[in-house]
Amino acid sequence: MDNQQDKLQQQREARRRRRQRNQILAYATVLVLIALIAVGIVIGVRYLKQWQEQRQQEEQWQQESMQEQLEQQLESEEESIQAPPEEPEATPEPIPELTPEEKLDNVINAMIEAMPLEDRVSGLFFVTPESITDVNAAVRAGDGTREALTRYAVGGIIYDKKNIQNAEQFREMLSNTELYSKYPLFLGIEEEGGNVSPLAAAGLIDRQASAADIGEGGDPGAAYQAGSGLGAALASYGINVDFAPVADLVSVEKSVMAGRAYGSDPGAVAACVNNMVNGLQEQGVTACVKHFPCGGSVTADTHDGLAATERSAEEVRGQELEVYRSSMDSGIRMVMVGHTAVPSLTGDNTPASLSGIIVTDLLRNEMGYKGVIITDAMNMKAISEYYGSGQAAVLALKAGCDMILMPEDFEEAYTAVLAAVQDNTISEERINDALRRIYRIKCADRLSQE
Numbered sequence: 001m002d003n004q005q006d007k008l009q010q011q012r013e014a015r016r017r018r019r020q021r022n023q024i025l026a027y028a029t030v031l032v033l034i035a036l037i038a039v040g041i042v043i044g045v046r047y048l049k050q051w052q053e054q055r056q057q058e059e060q061w062q063q064e065s066m067q068e069q070l071e072q073q074l075e076s077e078e079e080s081i082q083a084p085p086e087e088p089e090a091t092p093e094p095i096p097e098l099t100p101e102e103k104l105d106n107v108i109n110a111m112i113e114a115m116p117l118e119d120r121v122s123g124l125f126f127v128t129p130e131s132i133t134d135v136n137a138a139v140r141a142g143d144g145t146r147e148a149l150t151r152y153a154v155g156g157i158i159y160d161k162k163n164i165q166n167a168e169q170f171r172e173m174l175s176n177t178e179l180y181s182k183y184p185l186f187l188g189i190e191e192e193g194g195n196v197s198p199l200a201a202a203g204l205i206d207r208q209a210s211a212a213d214i215g216e217g218g219d220p221g222a223a224y225q226a227g228s229g230l231g232a233a234l235a236s237y238g239i240n241v242d243f244a245p246v247a248d249l250v251s252v253e254k255s256v257m258a259g260r261a262y263g264s265d266p267g268a269v270a271a272c273v274n275n276m277v278n279g280l281q282e283q284g285v286t287a288c289v290k291h292f293p294c295g296g297s298v299t300a301d302t303h304d305g306l307a308a309t310e311r312s313a314e315e316v317r318g319q320e321l322e323v324y325r326s327s328m329d330s331g332i333r334m335v336m337v338g339h340t341a342v343p344s345l346t347g348d349n350t351p352a353s354l355s356g357i358i359v360t361d362l363l364r365n366e367m368g369y370k371g372v373i374i375t376d377a378m379n380m381k382a383i384s385e386y387y388g389s390g391q392a393a394v395l396a397l398k399a400g401c402d403m404i405l406m407p408e409d410f411e412e413a414y415t416a417v418l419a420a421v422q423d424n425t426i427s428e429e430r431i432n433d434a435l436r437r438i439y440r441i442k443c444a445d446r447l448s449q450e
Helices: 002-082 100-113 117-122 129-133 143-151 167-180 211-217 220-237 266-281 313-329 356-366 389-399 410-422 428-442 444-449
Strands: 125-127 156-159 186-189 286-292 334-337 372-375
Touching (some): 156 167, 167 220, 220 266, 266 286, 286 313, 356 389
Parallel strands (some): 125 156, 334 372
């Protein structure tokens, strides 16, 4: 019994030890499993972290690569925009160099563009000093002249014997007048030689032979000597325009130009005219041939009233105009259109100076004259008895004249022309075109210096 109990006790003890051992094994196994799981977790976490880091690094590399590629693409596109494909360099066309005449025209255009309209209109008038200073006989240029030229920037002033007292007085008056002018100024006189010689009459220069005497002598060289002598003398006083020589033919008996013209033969007269012109202009004095187209073909004087020629169109074209064509070929800078009516050309008794048929159609277009066209004195009765000063000035400019000489009433003439431009009766371009021709003469010294 006791043995059986001991055996049972041993069996129970054995079972207990087995249970303990199994429990220990179980715990050990659990611990091992826990350890393995922990190690696996650690390894997994580390691997996951490494994978994430690697992934992030790869993504960063990809982003950087994409950014670099994008930047390269943008740079390539910018270069393609900024620097188009190179093409073979074309040989640049040479820029033509301006001629001296073109350079002068540029200077003149700039000068005219800067002028107020009032000054541009004033610049078309060639007047006596009395007409702008309101004195009876101007013999000096002082404050009155300065104020007058400030108010009216006239293009030219013409002097006569009443303005001349002595050499010193005349030279000082012209010098001051030129000094007071805002723009280059024509200073003119009508010194033909013979009886039409105000400076010679005042004893300031030697009197030259008349055109009639030179023509009768048959030596065109004498005309050159007269022109050269006159030119030098006039220039010494400051005169730069001489309203000479007469280019008219004495084509009728008792011609109003007898004594002032070289004769009746177109060839002989042309030779004398050209020599006189050359003599004057070589001394720096602009000559003005007159009285286009046929002032010597009448006996009536336009100073006293209307004068109309009976010359046919064929006679005028075949004889009188030959003298003017020749002078144009010789480089005449200024032509005066007379007041003699030429019905055979115009169909009526309109004074030549107011006729577009004479001035523009014939002289400018048909004959191709490019210089300054100036009227004869507008205070002569052939004009003043039939037209007001303003009306006559407007008509002359519309006919194609560039300058108005000695209007009977300057202020009236100036005001009328200014109003005509402002209301487009006369275009500003017409005024500017006339000024361009005027300033090509006034600035000719610049051309000679090129």
